[in-house]
Amino acid sequence: AQSVTQLGSHVSVSEGALVLLRCNYSSSVPPYLFWYVQYPNQGLQLLLKYTTGATLVKGINGFEAEFKKSETSFHLTKPSAHMSDAAEYFCAVTFAGYSSASKIIFGSGTRLSIRP
Amino acid sequence: EAGVAQSPRYKIIEKRQSVAFWCNPISGHATLYWYQQILGQGPKLLIQFQNNGVVDDSQLPKDRFSAERLKGVDSTLKIQPAKLEDSAVYLCASSLLSGRVTGELFFGEGSRLTVL
Numbered sequence: 001a002q003s004v005t006q007l008g009s010h011v012s013v014s015e016g017a018l019v020l021l022r023c024n025y026s027s028s029v030p031p032y033l034f035w036y037v038q039y040p041n042q043g044l045q046l047l048l049k050y051t052t053g054a055t056l057v058k059g060i061n062g063f064e065a066e067f068k069k070s071e072t073s074f075h076l077t078k079p080s081a082h083m084s085d086a087a088e089y090f091c092a093v094t095f096a097g098y099s100s101a102s103k104i105i106f107g108s109g110t111r112l113s114i115r116p
Numbered sequence: 117e118a119g120v121a122q123s124p125r126y127k128i129i130e131k132r133q134s135v136a137f138w139c140n141p142i143s144g145h146a147t148l149y150w151y152q153q154i155l156g157q158g159p160k161l162l163i164q165f166q167n168n169g170v171v172d173d174s175q176l177p178k179d180r181f182s183a184e185r186l187k188g189v190d191s192t193l194k195i196q197p198a199k200l201e202d203s204a205v206y207l208c209a210s211s212l213l214s215g216r217v218t219g220e221l222f223f224g225e226g227s228r229l230t231v232l
Binding site: 009034036041042043044045046049090092103104106107108109 | 120149151156157158159160161172207209220221223224225226
């Protein structure tokens with residue numbers, strides 16, 4: 001069965017510092033991996049995705065993530081945090097090439113706080 | 117392009133009462149999803165429609181929850197009777213491609229339900 005685990009329900013960094021949000025998945029077939037962001041009282045918005053090809057993917061707002069098959073990880077990073085990055089971040093997984101019945105499974109989320 | 121529309125944004129009801137949520141997906145999106153997001157958790161898929169057919173409703177509590185998408189466009193999610201544990205945000209999402217799942221979902225702002 002597929003699953004996704006986000007390590008750390010809350011991460012706090014200083015403005016200008018590196019942001020690192022961790023995501024690990026389990027899957028017996030090649031995954032598609034996603035990061036979504038949710039601002040207060042809003043729905044989720046896609047930040048970036050990995051399907052096939054280059055393992056380092058870049059998204060909106062300066063975020064990027066690297067798919068590491070050997071580590072079953074898809075950690076999200078941003079070199080320099082900005083106050084506007086404060087939000088909830090969700091990692092999600094589904095499986096390549098499949099029918100519309102394929103589920104998209106979300107992690108439990110990591111709340112990112114930015115200190116001035 | 118208009119986004120996914122949901123209403124109402126907020127609803128407070130007593131336990132054992134009923135409630136209905138409405139969703140209008142992005143025009144042309146064949147797949148529609150209803151997710152339940154309990155505070156501090158990631159979204160959990162309740163039901164997935166492909167046009168007006170149900171693809172996955174394995175996690176829908178069918179004794180109290182029902183959903184329909186009669187004309188393959190907008191959808192209604194109903195809870196009757198509501199329980200305290202149904203307090204959550206109900207997120208509607210849609211995606212463009214039918215068949216192959218890409219994981220790129222477009223979310224509405226959600227309907228926050230409080231059951232007293």
